[in-house]
Amino acid sequence: MSGSISIYSFIPVRKEPSEAAELVTQILFGETFMVLDRIEKWARIKMDFDGYEGWIDAKLVFSVGNREYELWKDADAWMVPTPKIKIVKDGSTAPLTISAGSRIVFNGHDRNSFSIGKNDYFVSGPLPSSKELGIREVATSLLHTPYLWGGRSYFGIDCSGLTQIVYKINGIALPRDAYQQIEQGNIINFVEEAQAGDLAFFDNEEGSISHVGICLGSGTIIHAYGEVRIDTLDHQGIYNRDTNKYSHKLRVIKRIIPEK
Numbered sequence: 001m002s003g004s005i006s007i008y009s010f011i012p013v014r015k016e017p018s019e020a021a022e023l024v025t026q027i028l029f030g031e032t033f034m035v036l037d038r039i040e041k042w043a044r045i046k047m048d049f050d051g052y053e054g055w056i057d058a059k060l061v062f063s064v065g066n067r068e069y070e071l072w073k074d075a076d077a078w079m080v081p082t083p084k085i086k087i088v089k090d091g092s093t094a095p096l097t098i099s100a101g102s103r104i105v106f107n108g109h110d111r112n113s114f115s116i117g118k119n120d121y122f123v124s125g126p127l128p129s130s131k132e133l134g135i136r137e138v139a140t141s142l143l144h145t146p147y148l149w150g151g152r153s154y155f156g157i158d159c160s161g162l163t164q165i166v167y168k169i170n171g172i173a174l175p176r177d178a179y180q181q182i183e184q185g186n187i188i189n190f191v192e193e194a195q196a197g198d199l200a201f202f203d204n205e206e207g208s209i210s211h212v213g214i215c216l217g218s219g220t221i222i223h224a225y226g227e228v229r230i231d232t233l234d235h236q237g238i239y240n241r242d243t244n245k246y247s248h249k250l251r252v253i254k255r256i257i258p259e260k
Contacts, residue, residue: 002035003069004045005116007062009098010153013054017042023150024054025161025176029087029096030103030116032073035061048073050164050176064117072116077103079169082128083141083154090120099153100142101165135197135257139166139214145228152176159212159224163199166214172256178212185254191219191235198255202237202248211248213238 006027014021017039027033027047036053037044043058064072080102086095087104104123106114113122133141139162148156152165160178167174174181182201188194194215202211213223213233221233225240225247232239237250 003064003066003073004033004035004061005064005069005072006031006033006060007116007119008060009096010155011056011060013045013047013052013056013150015054017044017055021055023148025052025150026152027056028102028153029098030072030077030105032069032103049168049173052176062117068117072105075105077105078111079103080128081133081138081169083145085128086124087121088124090122095124099155100138101152101168133169135166135170135214136216138169139216139222139228140230142166142228143222143230145224147224147226147228157224157228162222162224162228163212163214167256174256179209181212182209182252182254185256188253188255191233191250191253194233194253195255197257198253200233200238200253201251203251204249209251215253 006029009029011027012023013025013027015024032048033045035043035045038058041058042055043061044055046053080098080100083100084097086097088095104114111127145154145157147158149158151157152161160176160181163181164174164176174184178201188198196215196217198215200213200215200221201209204210213221215221219233220230221238222230231241237246238248240247
């Protein structure tokens with residue numbers, strides 16, 4: 001096995017080693033992963049952040065030494081807190097747009113430049129501050145991001161990708177999928193008690209967890225459904241303001257962030 005660091009805006013991770021296979025997740029810039037196996041032009045990987053496994057195009061595996069991989073993986077990295085920023089690779093005039101939740105390990109106290117392998121980068125423009133951002137602020141900054149099954153970036157995101165990235169930026173690691181995330185936190189018995197940052201889970205006709213969103217308080221929820229949007233939440237579920245119909249049936253609300 002060998003470790004790698006993503007040097008792309010995102011790397012598509014597929015269920016099977018095929019371009020036609022289902023997209024199951026994305027590896028963001030600066031996230032680390034292990035290469036478990038290789039088949040022809042495909043590499044089977046395991047993400048370090050959430051343990052998710054899948055297949056990526058082997059050409060997208062950027063080789064680094066074991067020491068650099070371990071140092072980057074274990075470093076106290078800066079998480080991109082805004083929907084997107086631009087970085088520039090030394091020697092290139094074309095900036096690379098990277099998404100919220102991407103990881104950067106800056107060179108010492110220089111909060112602008114960093115290196116991956118032999119590549120040197122710097123952030124284009126002022127570095128956005130995350131000091132005043134919380135769950136609500138990060139989530140609402142991603143409003144109107146298009147829905148993409150398996151997505152977890154500004155370029156396209158699914159429901160559990162949204163919750164995972166918003167919490168990641170706030171220093172809390174969640175599993176990748178909604179059925180895994182529901183195992184976290186403590187149950188909130190009444191919708192009226194839901195606070196901003198609580199997670200609401202919804203099930204389908206078979207009773208399986210099929211959707212998750214972030215409560216904003218005052219009977220509202222932000223979730224990825226067609227796009228990242230805000231709708232009404234009550235004891236029945238999510239009431240879609242555009243269709244004037246319920247779109248999701250509520251199963252449970254969980255409090256992930258302990259009350260102080």
